[in-house]
Amino acid sequence: MDGALLELKLIGDIVGSFRVARYQRGYRWGQLEVERLLNDIWESKGEPYSLQPVVVKRDGETTWELVDGQQRLTTLFLIFVFMQRERLQNSGPPYALKYDTRPGSETYLQDLDAVRAKSNIDFFHLHRAYECIRKWFDAHGARRQYVANKFYGYLFESVRVIWYEAPKGLDSTTLFTRLNVGRIPLTDAELVKALLLSHSRGGADATDRTHEIAAQWDSIERDLQHPDVWAFVADEHAADSPTRITLLLDTLAGGPRGRARPLFHTFDALREQVEQNSPKVVWDKVVDLHALVLGWFENRNHYHKIGYLVAVRQRFSDLVTLAAGRTKSSFEAVLDKRISDTLDLTPSGLTALSYETDAHKETCERLLFLMNVETVRRVEHSSERYSFRLHRLGDWSLEHIHAQHTEGLTKAEQWKQWLRIHREALADLYSIDDARREELLRRIDDVGDQIDRQVFQDLARDVTAAFTLADASTSATVHSVHSVTNLALLAGGHNSALNNAVFEVKRRRILELDRKGAYIPICTRQVFLKYYTDADAQQVHFWSMQDREAYLRAILSTEGGIGLYLKPEVPQS
Structure with missing residues (x-):
């Protein structure tokens, strides 16, 4: 809206004649809007207060096309009329309203006859608004005159509209449609732009910028x-x-x-x-x-x-x-x-975090997010950046790298899906005894559609055990299933069966998503590719204690992890 003029104009300084063009509907404010305007003005208590913008285009020296603000200016007009008719003030409205297609409304604004109110929808709304104004002032009882005096003073001293004079070349219908039909009001940015441009025009001794x-x-x-x-x-x-x-x-x-x-x-x-x-x-x-x-x-x-x-x-x-x-x-x-x-973590505090504790969940998610950002940032001589755009689009959640419990699955269809995806991985799991693998495959196949909670829980426990290394090199407290060493960031939307899946099943899913071009956070990808684990300790199908320890060391590292941002341990007294 380059070329617009913008200023603050006190209500009492609004003068001239305003034409409501044919593209606009009639007056439609109800009790809620009228009372809100009255209350807002009264509660401003004489402090500078801006009403929403009034958008006009100049018709002549003292005449305007009222593009936006008809409802506000009409209500203010009715307030002036009420105070004059009730002899609360001597003067009436300082401006006039005219209508291209509703000439009767201009006359009705002067008499506001209750008998004629129901003869026309425009008259009806105007009369109803007038009665709302009457009730508002009458509600102040013996202080009615005092309130009217104060209110009237506010209109001339402190309450103003943002007066926006649109350029002459701008199509009025298009602007009105944009501001009203689409309910897209003028924004702070547009008002500031108009303000800067209107104050930057060249004068006799100034440069036009x-x-x-x-x-x-x-x-x-x-x-x-x-x-x-x-x-x-x-x-x-x-x-x-x-x-x-x-x-x-x-x-x-x-x-x-x-x-x-x-x-x-x-x-x-x-x-x-x-x-x-x-x-x-x-x-x-x-x-x-x-x-x-x-x-x-x-x-x-x-x-x-x-x-x-x-x-x-x-x-x-x-x-x-x-x-x-x-x-x-x-x-x-x-x-x-x-x-x-x-x-707000020390190294020991980080190690003690648990997904089971509600207060820790946000911290776990935050530190793993930071771990991903730092991993990308620290890659030297690389043009790759962490994509905050893709991160913002994702619905990220903490996921167990290796889920050892299936209590979250409660429906038969979830149980069957969990067994189906684990059977695929189990068939390729040659690191366990052949007889054990074949027995588990047979038990899954024998379940069929006849499955209940106990059958599923017993079978899921044995299948999970097959994908879990029985190494206890570190305390279960440090590397519990809910510790940071068993958590990674994944996009939401995964089904519950996959959420409760073992490492190998999730590894396959991550690889599949990666091949399809899905956005996988770099550390999540590195976890499932065993990036953090020493080559001589690689066991591709399992997430072992050695894997967890290596993952924890990487997180705590000051060179590749987030160790730089951890606070020093508090000395024991």
């Missing part, structure tokens, strides 16, 4: 639309924003976050900065912040560390604050500290 800012704006938006750039830097509050530059504008505006952030806070905050400084000062900050994001993206270490932090719900604006005034090396040290804080 509108084309420069508009071109730079589009360039920044294109850069942030790059999926890999956006995925590593967009926090949870910005992730779904259709206008990516909003992330930069919100950061510069500061203020409350999430649901506590007032409507159009970013616009209001940046408007104040423009007025206190200049549009150039504010726009240069946006350009600098954009350059900072691209610099982070190009720096391999910053990309991975910031991407991890953002993915675990750290705020982009907080990271910008951390970077302020720091060299690259000192900023990286601060990032390392922040990453360490997200884990």
Whole structure:
């Protein structure tokens, strides 16, 4: 919407005649909307308060086409009419409303006759809104006049609309459809853009920078639309924003976050900065912040560390604050500290984590995610990057590398599927005694459709045992089935039979997915390819204690794992 003019306009300063074009429907606000407007104005208590934008196009010197805001301006018009008719104030509305296709509505706005209210759907809604206004003021009882005086004062002193004058060349019907039929309101970003452009037009002794800012704006938006750039830097509050530059504008505006952030806070905050400084000062900050994001993206270490932090719900604006005034090396040290804080683990604390403990689950998932990011980051002379874009698209969950229990399976169809996929792997398991393997295969085949919980549990226990090495070289507490040494990140959506499968069955599934081009986190792939296990200890079908110990050493390593981010052990007193 280049070429638009934008300003804040007090309600009492809205003058002239507003034409409601034929493409618009009539007035349709009900009790909820009318009372909300009244309450919002009253509860502002005289503090500066912005209503939603009113979008207009100039028809003449004092006449306007009202593109968006008919419902608000009409309700405010009715409030003025009510206060004048009830002799609560001397003056009526400072502006007029006209209709291309509803000339009777213009007249009805002046008399609001209850008898005629049911003769026309537009009259009905106008009269109902007027009665809502009456009830609202009457509810204040003896303080009615006092409230009216205060309310009237707010309209002239503190309550304003964001006045958006659209360019003359912009098609009104298209703009109205976009703003109303599609329910796509003007955003903070669009309002800020119009603000900057309207304040950057050349004057007698000033350079016109509108084309420069508009071109730079589009360039920044294109850069942030790059999926890999956006995925590593967009926090949870910005992730779904259709206008990516909003992330930069919100950061510069500061203020409350999430649901506590007032409507159009970013616009209001940046408007104040423009007025206190200049549009150039504010726009240069946006350009600098954009350059900072691209610099982070190009720096391999910053990309991975910031991407991890953002993915675990750290705020982009907080990271910008951390970077302020720091060299690259000192900023990286601060990032390392922040990453360490997200884990808050010592080596012994990591070893003691258990999937069974609800408080540990998020920590387990977070450290394995970090392990994957760090594994990619530390590959020297590589252009490969961890894909935060694919990570964001995935529904990741912690999976047991080797499941030893099947209690989670409760239905006959799940039991039969579990036996079917394990039979395929068992048929190729030549590392166990032939007679034992053949007996297990026969027992599976004999089950058929006649299966109950006890039959399944007995058979599943024996099949699982065949895929489990009986090595007890380390305590079962350290390497229990629920410890980090038996966990990996996998995409969600797997069926429950596979979730409860033994190592060999999952290994086959991982290889199958990998061959089909599915995204498998690098450490998950390395686990099932026995990357961490010494060559002389390889037993391809089993996830043994030796495998778990090697996996744990890799995780704790400061060179290839996450040891860099673990906190020192607290000395025993």
